Amino acid sequence: MKNITLKELAKQLNLSISTVSKAINDSHEISNETKQKVKELVNELNYRPNIVAKNLKTGRSNTLGLIIPFITNPFQTQILEGAQQAAVDHNLNLIFMQSSENTKLEEEAVNSMVQQNIDGIIISASANTNEQFLHKMIKQIPTVLVDRIDFDVPTHRIGVNSEKGAFLATQHLIEKGRKEIVAITGKNIGVNQKRLSGYKKALLANYIEYNPANVINVEYGQHTKDMVKNLSIILERKMKDYKNPIGILGITDTLTVNTLGILAKLGYRVPEDVSVIGFANTEYAESLNPSLSSIFQPANAMGYQAVEKLLELINHKNSDMDDFDTLYLETELILRNSTSD
Template sequence: MAKITLKSLAQALNMSVSTVSKALNDSHEISEETKKRVREYAQQHNYQPNIIAQILKTGKTNTIGVILPKMSSPFESQMLEGIQNTASVNNFRVVIMNSMENEAVERTSITEMIAKGIDGLLLCPIHEQSNTAIVQEIAKHTPLVIFDRTNYPVETHKVGVLNSEGTYDACKHLFEIGRKDIAVLCGVHQGITADRLAGYIKAHEDFQIPIRKEFIIYLTVKNIAELHEGLSENVQKLLALPHPPNAILGTSDTITTHLLGVLANMGIPVPEQLAVLGFANTDLAMSLNPSLTTIRQPATEIGEIAVKKLVEIINKKNRSQIEWENVKLPTTIRLRKSTEVD
């Protein structure tokens, strides 16, 4: 069967090549009825655009780059789902790279994305200072949106959640059930840590509960073996204190989802001895033993909004007129057995 081209599409639909091209590119000059007719016919006949010709004509690749510090949890998968779906609706392809919580890998990923000729970049930076110089330079000529870990010194659109409010509400819940001795487990060099720890501190101040420095723990999250070792060692130290904690709060998906397993291996009953909750978007939270109380983030919505903001920058002729937004979405607490105390 002969390859379907823009010209053959136009002939079959009895339209001009220009009309078909504009319909496929969602031009405002074409009616929705015509766009629908053209797209349906193109899909039925497996039309594939000539990417090289498209790039030469428009100077665009219709490609969005996405760099994440990890892709091991449901949270990242949900964000990528939102990114992929929204990019597709806007006729963009997506290229994804994993910086693996490593600044050198992140720097290489950024330069490789630019070399690919992407039209815009969605970046979730490792932490507040990772590769800021190169990103600030790139932002001068390449559309950029920072997402998830938004505490990052680059002027552009940013899309994340109300991190400090999430940990504040978590502490408030624990206080209300009588668990006022809360240890907090934070990731080392993670762009979310500062804001989430700020919520923990503010909750203690507002409820006039002393903050104990020995209850604030920093863990390496680059690989699971180191994380498990760090969790075991630090939980042992916490429980050996003269006044040990009666609750633990995890500030990241990776920490929270692995904490229950580590506590089970150590024979520590949850929630009887330690109530547990933290940031986690896993759908398996209900199936864990005990089921895990979680701070859930609107991950899919973060991805969707990030793409919309990036497309807005890409399509703007005079980018100096854009007023940068810092979009902060609310979190929610899902109460389950791990904080259900008598």
């Protein structure tokens, strides 16, 4: 089954390749009559232009890249889903790579994508990424930051209004009469700052003094298992020092859901002893133990808009832009059993 090419069409129609090409692309230079004839044959033979050849000619690959820490993280899966949808809508391909929260793998992912002539990259930076690296990356290839955007770099950034989400969640814990409000964060994640700031502001607004001992900072390394073990040890040690009832704010999906599992193992009752709320986008929140109150983030929309912002960047590659957008999408508080007693 040989592929039909312009050459073949031209031959059958007794026209030149250029004319056929223009007819297919609806150029104004071509007569309607010719266009008509060409299109008929295109349909009859089911001609499909060779996109690789087109790409070579136009110098683009029509492919975008997405780099995220863990595809199996449901929140990040949703970012991917949104980005993929946007790619389809814009007739582009999307490939993704995982950094596994490892800066070295992350760098390799960027290099590999650059090497493949990817048109641009959307990145949710891994836990220990430094700004230096992102600066370098942005010079190499059009880049948009997504979700983990607390970096001072000259490009578009699409995130979530984490501060407000954290504020509302903390406020909710306080209203539920929690004597101690604990925040669980992952070391060096680009979302901590804003979320902690929301947490602190809520304390302030309720005349509660901020206590650094109430912020638990977990190594957020390569293996979730190690992280869970660490968190487990820390929680076991610290929980008894806190005044009951306790309220916990989880800073990421992974931290929040695993906190539930750990508390169950340690024998704490949720929400009676400890109520838990966190940034969590899992579809399964309803089936968790207990069903989990969460700050829902529009991950899907974030992925989608990141693609659109990236396209803006790619299309204005040459005109030097120096005003970049930072979008903060709104979160939503979804209350379930883990905070209702």
